[in-house]
Amino acid sequence: MLGILKQYVFSGVSRHYKDETNRRIMVVNLFAAVGMSITFILGCRAFFAAEYSLSTTLFTASVVFAISQRLQVRVATPRARTASITLLILCLMVLTLLLLITGGKDNTGPLWIYLVPPVTMFFAGFIRGLLSLISFTMVSAVIMFGFDEAILVAQYTYAFKTRLLYSFMTVSFLSAFYEYSRQKSYDTALYLSEQFERQAKHDHLTQLLNRRGAQQCLEREYARVVRNKSKFSIAIADIDRFKSINDTLGHEQGDEVLVQISKVFTSRLRKQDIIARWGGEEFMFIFNDTDEAGAVQALEQIRKTLNQAPLNINGREFHVTSSFGVSEVTPGIDISYAIRCADKALYYAKDNGRDQVCSISSISPSPLSEQRTSF
Numbered sequence: 001m002l003g004i005l006k007q008y009v010f011s012g013v014s015r016h017y018k019d020e021t022n023r024r025i026m027v028v029n030l031f032a033a034v035g036m037s038i039t040f041i042l043g044c045r046a047f048f049a050a051e052y053s054l055s056t057t058l059f060t061a062s063v064v065f066a067i068s069q070r071l072q073v074r075v076a077t078p079r080a081r082t083a084s085i086t087l088l089i090l091c092l093m094v095l096t097l098l099l100l101i102t103g104g105k106d107n108t109g110p111l112w113i114y115l116v117p118p119v120t121m122f123f124a125g126f127i128r129g130l131l132s133l134i135s136f137t138m139v140s141a142v143i144m145f146g147f148d149e150a151i152l153v154a155q156y157t158y159a160f161k162t163r164l165l166y167s168f169m170t171v172s173f174l175s176a177f178y179e180y181s182r183q184k185s186y187d188t189a190l191y192l193s194e195q196f197e198r199q200a201k202h203d204h205l206t207q208l209l210n211r212r213g214a215q216q217c218l219e220r221e222y223a224r225v226v227r228n229k230s231k232f233s234i235a236i237a238d239i240d241r242f243k244s245i246n247d248t249l250g251h252e253q254g255d256e257v258l259v260q261i262s263k264v265f266t267s268r269l270r271k272q273d274i275i276a277r278w279g280g281e282e283f284m285f286i287f288n289d290t291d292e293a294g295a296v297q298a299l300e301q302i303r304k305t306l307n308q309a310p311l312n313i314n315g316r317e318f319h320v321t322s323s324f325g326v327s328e329v330t331p332g333i334d335i336s337y338a339i340r341c342a343d344k345a346l347y348y349a350k351d352n353g354r355d356q357v358c359s360i361s362s363i364s365p366s367p368l369s370e371q372r373t374s375f
């Protein structure tokens with residue numbers, strides 16, 4: 001029994017949707033179930049009391065509640081969800097207005113009016129909810145006071161009608177305020193969680209991806225390579241003699257040098273390629289759908305740009321160079337192995353005089369001939 005109830009409440013929920021959407025789906029499921037049951041029970045009572053018009057109205061409402069729930073589950077699109085919510089709110093409002101007009105059982109019908117504000121606000125959101133409630137209030141006022149009360153079937157005192165309207169407007173205002181605060185808190189929480197996620201993956205100095213972010217990209221790209229049986233290349237860049245830059249300029253200006261270098265690197269990359277700060281004065285390049293020769297070509301351009309364009313640090317010009325180690329990743333070569341190869345190529349470039357691009361296949365003897373399982 002509990003399992004069936006859980007299945008019903010969670011029907012239509014998907015991990016691909018936002019939390020807010022899933023929460024709405026669950027509340028619509030619950031609300032539709034409650035609305036369907038109550039209107040059905042009250043409809044049966046009215047039927048056995050020979051109040052056929054009331055029972056027909058309640059049975060119709062019960063069916064509409066059921067349809068709106070099925071709609072959001074069967075047609076899992078944002079439009080269907082909006083239609084389902086609109087149907088629920090409309091059904092509730094029409095039902096409430098009918099109870100207001102007829103008085104329901106012993107003139108207690110108007111009491112159901114207090115269900116309208118919280119339900120409308122939660123389902124429709126602040127703006128649409130507010131507009132719906134203003135329209136509903138105006139219709140209710142016309143029913144109670146307009147046309148010499150010709151629309152009303154039930155008899156209410158003037159004091160009752162005015163108090164009903166005032167209290168309804170107060171509940172509506174409070175519900176609107178609550179929904180506004182709830183939406184604001186939700187937006188703030190969402191913004192903060194996005195910021196935290198961004199910070200966890202980005203380097204605060206250069207604003208590039210950090211090592212963690214780069215590793216996620218590498219894993220994603222590797223999965224794609226395995227799936228498509230294709231290849232991509234990685235490269236590690238290490239700024240030449242950065243220690244002496246720090247010693248000459250100071251650590252703070254050294255940071256500024258890193259920022260400017262990251263901009264030079266980024267400016268020369270294709271849109272689909274990725275650059276990250278791998279750590280300290282090291283950068284990682286990920287060249288999607290590119291073999292080793294293609295990556296070497298691209299890096300030669302980057303190297304030349306850095307070599308030829310002096311950096312401007314506090315009005316003084318500085319020539320900075322970088323060495324690069326390149327390696328190719330194919331479905332048969334795992335990422336950690338490729339990183340080790342790129343590292344080897346980089347140190348080969350350093351040993352051979354710096355300011356150059358070295359690929360792993362250009363090194364002799366090739367480390368690729370080593371046991372891959374050793375990584």
Ligand SMILES: Nc1nc2c(ncn2[C@@H]2O[C@H](COP(=O)(O)OP(=O)(O)OP(=O)(O)O)[C@@H](O)[C@H]2O)c(=O)[nH]1
Pocket residue numbers: 238239240241242243244246250251252253254255258279280281350354
């Ligand atoms: N300003 C600054 N310096 C850093 C940062 N991270 C690492 N470094 C410095 O970078 C320097 C790296 O020096 P080394 O690894 O000895 O190598 P190098 O001087 O670059 O020489 P080669 O790599 O052999 O060309 C060290 O002095 C680190 O303190 C950083 O975030 N900011």
